[in-house]
Amino acid sequence: MGRVVTLGEIMLRLSTEQGQRLQDSDHFCAHYGGGEANVAISLANYGHTVSFMSKVPEHSLGLAVEKHLRSYGVDTSLLLKGGPRLGTYYMETGIGERAASVIYDRAGSSFAVMGCLEWSLEDCFKGVDLFHVSGITPALSEKWRGLTKELMEAAKQAGCQISFDINYRGKLWTQQEAGKALEQLLPLVDICSAGEMDALYLLGIAKAPETTVNPLIYYYEKMQERFPNIQTFYSTKRTVHSASENDLQGTLWMKDSYFESPLHQVTSIVDRVGGGDAFAGGLLHGILEEMQPQAIIDFATAASALKHTIHGDCNQFNQAEVASFIASGSGKIIR
Numbered sequence: 001m002g003r004v005v006t007l008g009e010i011m012l013r014l015s016t017e018q019g020q021r022l023q024d025s026d027h028f029c030a031h032y033g034g035g036e037a038n039v040a041i042s043l044a045n046y047g048h049t050v051s052f053m054s055k056v057p058e059h060s061l062g063l064a065v066e067k068h069l070r071s072y073g074v075d076t077s078l079l080l081k082g083g084p085r086l087g088t089y090y091m092e093t094g095i096g097e098r099a100a101s102v103i104y105d106r107a108g109s110s111f112a113v114m115g116c117l118e119w120s121l122e123d124c125f126k127g128v129d130l131f132h133v134s135g136i137t138p139a140l141s142e143k144w145r146g147l148t149k150e151l152m153e154a155a156k157q158a159g160c161q162i163s164f165d166i167n168y169r170g171k172l173w174t175q176q177e178a179g180k181a182l183e184q185l186l187p188l189v190d191i192c193s194a195g196e197m198d199a200l201y202l203l204g205i206a207k208a209p210e211t212t213v214n215p216l217i218y219y220y221e222k223m224q225e226r227f228p229n230i231q232t233f234y235s236t237k238r239t240v241h242s243a244s245e246n247d248l249q250g251t252l253w254m255k256d257s258y259f260e261s262p263l264h265q266v267t268s269i270v271d272r273v274g275g276g277d278a279f280a281g282g283l284l285h286g287i288l289e290e291m292q293p294q295a296i297i298d299f300a301t302a303a304s305a306l307k308h309t310i311h312g313d314c315n316q317f318n319q320a321e322v323a324s325f326i327a328s329g330s331g332k333i334i335r
């Protein structure tokens, strides 16, 4: 089992009941979530030793976040307390033809307004195998662009592998801002979640020629040419039939070869937020456990499919449960 640190913002999510509009709701379901916190929880579920680096206010909501993380076995010794507020987001839950929609209320949060690194970096990364970050953090402020890079450099110097999920959030920054930041950050990365849209719109890679048999392989190769330090790329291919029915397939570029999982026909989706984080968590688990590439992508995709059956942002299945879901062939899998 590995030792992992993830960094990012965690928020209170308030979501409507299915069939309700946000403006008409008189009650909400409360969950806590954030891309990198969700990955931390997945990895802790699989038995890794995981710490989550963030900052939350010193009041009941900060305490609730701490309890949430600890309930999944995530170490909170790097969770700083203080600052003005906890970021929040509202979700109008989707159903059928109507997709879910999100409103962020996170400006000025304790994490977003951090102006310097308040951790002792030597202690953070000593003995740590993997440091996981996502593009959500540098999107929060100009300051965080620099701080993210400093943290990645410190982790790298301490011998950690660096995992980065591009996780582009158009509500937080423009494609130009993201592209510029990625040029700075990706040279430090070993494992990267990036797909066709990221290659085209953030990294400025030209569209694959019409004759390309598998454009994704083309984009993975082009991204690796640009950032040869990145040995592993991964992403999901999702076909959305409705808010409650998606086809999901995981893809992986590793050891200069392409792997893809069986196609999962995910129906009766309860909550797809965090599906990508469950996928990343499964992928990183496979890498930490030195599984074969095909087994890694199968595990990660199955973990993501399972997450879609659970309310809230985080994956709540352990290693044995994901493995038995794969073994039973349950769910609709097309091979």
Ligand SMILES: O=C(O)C(=O)C[C@H](O)[C@H](O)CO
Pocket (backbone or CB within 6 Å): 009, 033, 034, 035, 036, 038, 136, 169, 273, 274, 275, 276, 277, 313
């Ligand atoms: O959108 C964000 O910034 C979040 O971190 C909220 C969710 O937890 C995240 O989108 C799930 O990937």
